[in-house]
Amino acid sequence: MLKNYFKIAIAVLRRRKFFTFISLFGISLTLTVLMVLTAFIEKLTNPVYPGDKNNRSLYITRLTYTSKKGWINSSGSSFYFLTHYAGSLKTPVKMAIVSSNSSSNAYVNNKKVVIDIRYTNAHLWDVANYQFIEGKPYTIDQINRADRVAVISERTRNEYFGEGATVVGKFIEADNINYRITGVIKNVPELEEVFYANMYLPYTVSKKDYRDKGFQGDYSAVLLAPSEQLLEKMRAEYEQMTARIPLPDKAFDTLHSNADTYFETYSRPFFGKADNNGYVRFIVFISLFVLLFMLLPTVNLVNVNITRIMERSSEIGVRKAFGASSKTLVYQFIIENIILTILGGIIGIILTVIILQVINRSGLIADLDLTVNPIVLLYSLLACLFFGLLSGVYPAWRMSRLNVVTALKAQ
Amino acid sequence: MDNQLNHSQLITDNSQLTTHKMIQLKNIEKVYRTDTIETLALSSINLDIAKGEFLSIMGPSGCGKSTLLNIMGLLDAPSKGDIRISDQKTDHLSDKQLAQFRNKKLGFIFQSYHLINDLQVLDNVELPLLYRDTTAKERRQLATEALAKVGLSNRIKHFPTQLSGGQRQRVAIARAIVGRPEIILADEPTGNLDSAMGNEIMDILINLNRNEGTTIVMVTHDENMAHKTHRLVRLFDGSQVQ
Known part of the structure; x- marks a missing residue:
């Protein structure tokens, strides 16, 4: 079953190359920005050379x-x-x-x-x-x-x-x-x-x-x-x-x-005051930023997906006629979408590695060594799944509600 | 085709039919409603179709033939009336139960084939089996057998767009029979084909009906094709006239 879904997902991606490009571009670019940002934040907030003792240090700045x-x-x-x-x-x-x-x-x-x-x-x-x-x-x-x-x-x-x-x-x-x-x-x-x-x-x-x-x-x-x-x-x-x-x-x-802790030395000047370390505001700001940033390609993907679904109404009709329940079709479409987002994720990871190398070598920030660590990678893959689910559920639900006869009439 | 038939025999050869009713339609009515208008598509249709029967439905365009076929295939619900298939009432079935019922009991053939162009012939034929508890190996075997029955063993790796109209319709027939359904519903299966290809498709359907005992209901515009079946039902303005 999964193999069949995979085949059709790849075929659909290949069929409308421009749509595929738009979708993959949106996903990979967003993930790249998020991963580069995470790499920076990770560098800022985790003890690195020579601040290895940051977990027992307080800064008076x-x-x-x-x-x-x-x-x-x-x-x-x-x-x-x-x-x-x-x-x-x-x-x-x-x-x-x-x-x-x-x-x-x-x-x-x-x-x-x-x-x-x-x-x-x-x-x-x-x-x-x-x-x-x-x-x-x-x-x-x-x-x-x-x-x-x-x-x-x-x-x-x-x-x-x-x-x-x-x-x-x-x-x-x-x-x-x-x-x-x-x-x-x-x-x-x-x-x-x-x-x-x-x-x-x-x-x-x-x-x-x-x-x-x-x-x-x-x-x-x-x-x-x-x-x-x-x-x-x-x-x-x-x-x-x-x-x-x-x-x-x-x-x-x-x-x-x-x-202040090392992290607070960054959060206080930007998000806090003399009597507020800005920690909570920093976290809220970052979360809202990430959410908004991810919302844009998600909405784009929802749109592209709905257009694609309408093109595939004949297929939906046939699948329903031959025994696919609405639930099965939702499942199929979400799997297809996750395949698309994972592809976008892989491209995003490759782009991130390239960009981090370019930043490290550019000397823009002296002696900076940004890396994609396993935690960043894990978060990125989770973000891909989140993307896939979020942008796939609504179009899949709409698709599954299509009347078979109407779906079959559309060419 | 190997199994060329003597069509003239078929018109009167009802000997294989049983008294067992495969499809029963009682007082079927279908009304399409919009905000401003109500259209009566079907009215008081009463029809019993026996197990193993090959029935054709004829009538002018817009008389409700396809609507009737869709209702028989549980693709559309009637506004009024009862449908029984294999002695089973169908009006209370949930979306999932309807899907399973269609998957096990029914096979569909459409005028415009409705093959999935992104999938190879073999994958298209396997499609109904995806929604059953079968292994990939079993699916492959059953689909290969179905394709052999329609004479397309040498086309399994092709894509639908690489085939002629007649070949596509044969793939569609293979897809309809791969799950060994008791009933096949064909909506103008020869409508897009020239007469030679149309006859080939008809031969396959007749063989299927004869050899496997499959009940077939076919909507057609073609009087010649209709006369090759056991029985002909005519519709006019949503009502049964013959």
């Missing part, structure tokens, strides 16, 4: 003042704020402090090399799991002495010194200052907002005064809990602590500084 009059002042935190207040917490075992990225241009053999620099403390190397290709991180002593030392990425090494060069102990120039290289790390994807850089330097060599006692600055911190179970305790401790901080600026009424 923004410090916001609000006033009852509606004024908002938001920026990063100062080094002072983070060491003085966040550093006083008892639960965290380590706290990485990193500045925001600043770009510096270096010229090697008349070729410009852009270097993204971050200033850090020594705990960064314990909180994040950087892989050293060569050498090691700089030490607390080197930081305290304000030694001009640097850890660079593999990419910067290749661009500055040449592919595969041994560079530990050599000097690299940025902003007219020479730094001695202590280590080379494996490239970090640019999407890693806190951990990504091409060059890491001790915070003590920064030109900005890290001793400034203002609360706002351009630093972020990552708190590392002893275990995943203690993450919420650490968050509660941070919230209690920030509630007690006296406001330095009387123009504002409230200070908001949140210790």
